[in-house]
Amino acid sequence: MNETPNPAAHPDAAAAAAPETQAAAPAPAPTLEEQLAALQAKLTEANDSFLRAKAEAENTRRRAEEEVSKARKFAVEAFAESLLPVKDSxxxxxxxxxATNEQLLEGTNATLRQLSAALERNKVLAINPPAGTKFDPHQHQAISVVPAEQDANTVVTVLQRGYLIADRVLRPALVTVAAPK
Structure with missing residues (x-):
């Protein structure tokens, strides 16, 4: 005989069936006022995040401008500091x-050594090409072309040293160049 179980007859079965019925009931849909309030809260949160990000970006930009300004203002500080002993000498x-001539010569040589060391510390390097070096118009300035027993377009003599600062020509070396044969 096929009997359909009666939930009322079995209390455990009725208790087990009850949670399924409760879970299956759909949740009430939020009202328009609740949806509007939730969206307004999200908008307020997004607006607050935007304002904070904007303020942070502005602060970062301002700090960067101040650092660049200070770097420009004090860029020569280390260079000037290294030249002070030369001035003192x-x-x-x-x-x-x-002073005797010997004392003057000795002091002049010592001062020149101080100046050379200060320039090297600050990456100011001499351009002093040896004779026979190929003429480089980016680092040398030809004053004259002279007949010489060496290859054409090579440095014969250096009349005045040139200088580089961080691989950039500060002043080209003044040179005489060998004429073509």
Missing amino acids: LEAALAIQN
Whole structure:
């Protein structure tokens, strides 16, 4: 005999069937006012995030501008600081009233060494090509072309040293160049 179980007859079966019925009931749809309030809250949150991001970007831009301004303003500070001993040496030399030629020569050489060291520390390097070096118009300035017993378009003599600063020509070397044969 096929009997359909009666939930009322079995209390455990009725309790097990009840949660399914409760879970199967659809949740009530949010009202338009609730949807509007949720969207307004999201808008307020997004607007707040936007304003914070905008303020952070503005602060970053302002800090970067200040750093660039300070870098420009104090760029020569290290260079000037390395030249101060050279100035001190020259002033000390002028303060000596009865210096001998030997003393003047010795002081001048010491001051030149100080100046050369200061320039090297600040990446100012001399352009002093040896004789026979191929003429480079980017680093050399030809003053004259002279007949010489070497290849044409090569440096014969350096009349004045040139200088580089960080691989950029500050002043080209003044040179004489060998004439074509």
